[in-house]
Amino acid sequence: MLKGTRAHACLFGSYPEKESKMDYGMIGKIEKSKRYAEERERFQFKNFELTFEGDNNPHRITFEDGLFQCDCEFFMSHQRCGHTMALEILLKDMIPVMVDA
Numbered sequence: 001m002l003k004g005t006r007a008h009a010c011l012f013g014s015y016p017e018k019e020s021k022m023d024y025g026m027i028g029k030i031e032k033s034k035r036y037a038e039e040r041e042r043f044q045f046k047n048f049e050l051t052f053e054g055d056n057n058p059h060r061i062t063f064e065d066g067l068f069q070c071d072c073e074f075f076m077s078h079q080r081c082g083h084t085m086a087l088e089i090l091l092k093d094m095i096p097v098m099v100d101a
């Protein structure tokens, strides 16, 4: 058998030897987390802020009370833009469905 951490390749990959005595509580949580991660509708984003690395310059996007804001020019005239629409796709089921303004 191989020596080293590879022997513990399980769950999220290989754990260092000293962490192999992880308690059962944590093992159960890890199993649960994998299931939760597939059930997107359980997650409902309320507020967040992020930077989109644009081709020319970064854009600041915020999401508050179900509404996106982007600092790009297109957003100012359309209340929607490629950046926020990409997020709508990314966060499908995890944000309220957008209503056309």
Ligand SMILES: [Zn+2]
Residues within 6 Å of the ligand: 059, 070, 071, 072, 073, 074, 075, 081, 082, 083, 084
């Ligand atoms: Zn934008």
